[in-house]
Amino acid sequence: MEDFLQAALLFWLPLICLPFGTVLALSRKEGRRPVISWSVVFLAFIMILFSWVTVPASDSSAGGHLLLSIIGPTILMGLGCFMIIFTGKIPVRRLPEPARPVGLLSLILGVSWLVMMHFSSPPIWRHQVNPYWLVWWPTFLLSVILLSSFVIGALLMVGENRRKEASLMVVFGLLFLGLLLAVINMDGTFTTAEEMRSHLWLVSADILGTVIGTLIAVVIVATVVTKYEKSLPEPNTVLELTAEEKELLLTHLGNNLEGGNK
Amino acid sequence: MTPLTSNRRWPLLVFPMLGCLLVLMLVLFLFGLGDVSESFKRFTNALLTSFSVSAAVLAIAMWSYADSRERPMAPIFAIGLMAMIGGILTFTGLRFAGDLMLEANGTPMAQILYNIVQLLVIISAIAIAGGLVLGTAFSLITARQPEPLFNEEE
Numbered sequence A: 001m002e003d004f005l006q007a008a009l010l011f012w013l014p015l016i017c018l019p020f021g022t023v024l025a026l027s028r029k030e031g032r033r034p035v036i037s038w039s040v041v042f043l044a045f046i047m048i049l050f051s052w053v054t055v056p057a058s059d060s061s062a063g064g065h066l067l068l069s070i071i072g073p074t075i076l077m078g079l080g081c082f083m084i085i086f087t088g089k090i091p092v093r094r095l096p097e098p099a100r101p102v103g104l105l106s107l108i109l110g111v112s113w114l115v116m117m118h119f120s121s122p123p124i125w126r127h128q129v130n131p132y133w134l135v136w137w138p139t140f141l142l143s144v145i146l147l148s149s150f151v152i153g154a155l156l157m158v159g160e161n162r163r164k165e166a167s168l169m170v171v172f173g174l175l176f177l178g179l180l181l182a183v184i185n186m187d188g189t190f191t192t193a194e195e196m197r198s199h200l201w202l203v204s205a206d207i208l209g210t211v212i213g214t215l216i217a218v219v220i221v222a223t224v225v226t227k228y229e230k231s232l233p234e235p236n237t238v239l240e241l242t243a244e245e246k247e248l249l250l251t252h253l254g255n256n257l258e259g260g261n262k
Numbered sequence B: 001m002t003p004l005t006s007n008r009r010w011p012l013l014v015f016p017m018l019g020c021l022l023v024l025m026l027v028l029f030l031f032g033l034g035d036v037s038e039s040f041k042r043f044t045n046a047l048l049t050s051f052s053v054s055a056a057v058l059a060i061a062m063w064s065y066a067d068s069r070e071r072p073m074a075p076i077f078a079i080g081l082m083a084m085i086g087g088i089l090t091f092t093g094l095r096f097a098g099d100l101m102l103e104a105n106g107t108p109m110a111q112i113l114y115n116i117v118q119l120l121v122i123i124s125a126i127a128i129a130g131g132l133v134l135g136t137a138f139s140l141i142t143a144r145q146p147e148p149l150f151n152e153e154e
Helices: A002-027 A033-049 A061-085 A099-119 A133-157 A163-183 A193-231 A243-257 B010-031 B039-067 B074-096 B108-142
Strands: none
Touching: A002 A033, A002 A061, A002 B039, A002 B108, A033 A061, A061 A099, A061 A133, A061 B108, A099 A133, A099 B108, A133 A163, A133 A193, A133 B010, A133 B108, A163 A193, A163 B010, A163 B108, A193 B010, A193 B039, A193 B074, A193 B108, B039 B074, B039 B108, B074 B108
16 A cells, blocks of 8 residues: 555656646746746656656556656757757857757767667666567657658648758658668567567557547547537627728838838 | 649648558568557557547646636536546446456556556657657758748849
């Protein structure tokens, strides 16, 4: 009972605070609500990361252990992307030029760290490979390939003259496809290729289930909101613009649409 | 430029689905299926869990919607009810259709808790992958000088 209470307080309560705190923080911009909510989210995240230390008896703390294991490569990849983007041709103030190769190096190091984790040092929890790592890693690889194709489609569909970027994204997606094929074809120190193949199919089922479940929930919410909005009375009609208001409107339009010459 | 609504560009939306299908077909062709006996259980558990959790989170999101609509309670109750139905459905399914339970978990409650942590892991994987892909795409986009929006008039 004591273990259950400990897990509830040190893992499950912070886990509940995570999405609910985020939604509350995003729901209002002014006042103290966002500050308090983000602080709660941050604290909850830290508690989840260290749950394998605070509640080692709980099986769920393996999730926290996994998140802590991948935080290093994630920060490196994030930092890498940030530095590359903000040294590029952007309209706001750029980072100094040397940050670009450093960012690229950071990005490569982050991905390499994850690859190395798979082949030689996966997260070990209770003297065996963390069970959630076997879910996270194939999900990550599959998602990168899938999302890359989304981005390629978007670049070609919406972007103007973005074929070069789309081709480079194809190369990026193919690199990860090659990595995925290597993962399910080569044994690691602690995981076999056959094991990873099974996990790849299982996470495909997981991703499909998660996407469908989330979509159903979103569609239901959209339906409820639409129904409610339709039930609202029509807004009152406003009076016609006066000559003075029309003049003011034309002045504003002239100032903004014709280079402010009027 | 071809307009966004042009019929010529819409087939590009099929690209991701086609890409995913090709990857899985390639894996199937090269390595076979392997042990996938638990696929259906994993799919069902993921579906029920993601539905319940998303509905619960969206129910909270309805508070901010309510702020701008003179606080109607009906939508919040409706979404909260959906989350509850999802939760009850998951519990009942696991308790009475025992076939949905994975081997490592002995009780429905253990399975539900496992599912929630697994959902967190899957969401984190998708989010980090999304960040990496978007980051790479923007890195490529910002590497080139943007074209001027309007050409200078002669």
